[in-house]
Amino acid sequence: MKIFPDDARLLIARLAPASLSRIILLFPDPWPKKRHHKRRFVSSQMVMSFAKLLVDAGEFRFATDHAALARWTLWHMQAEPRMHWLAEGPNDWREQPKDWLETRYEQKTRAMGKRPIFLRYERLPRNGAKDIPLKVS
């Protein structure tokens, strides 16, 4: 395992396309004030980077205990046609998925009685130069 102990955005900007099988973003800072929303890790540009960096069928995993940040992330991910939300019902975002990394922050938030939200997305297969999604539900 290698650790990049700095701003992850610096690394993301330098990685080769289709070089990651998973991107895991757990409890990023919510930056609740409107004037700070631009500091949120998930942005339109970041979501495009996720689609670029993930291999076909690669996965983006996300968790938060902040409902507004969950909505923000859903909205940004929905705008990226190369990423497919892997939820079939409410339990898929309410319950911790199998094979999940439970962080210290998640343990703390549970101890406070909060229920985190879990999102999983699949990178749709590349389809030639236009990279049009093959799977649309």
Ligand SMILES: C[S@@+](CC[C@H](N)C(=O)[O-])C[C@H]1O[C@@H](n2cnc3c(N)ncnc32)[C@H](O)[C@@H]1O
């Ligand atoms: C609420 S904590 C969650 C920590 C951990 N992921 C967990 O679940 O226990 C948010 C963390 O994101 C880190 N962070 C914020 N922006 C970052 C960035 N651009 N690159 C790397 N880490 C970042 C902060 O330093 C902080 O440790």
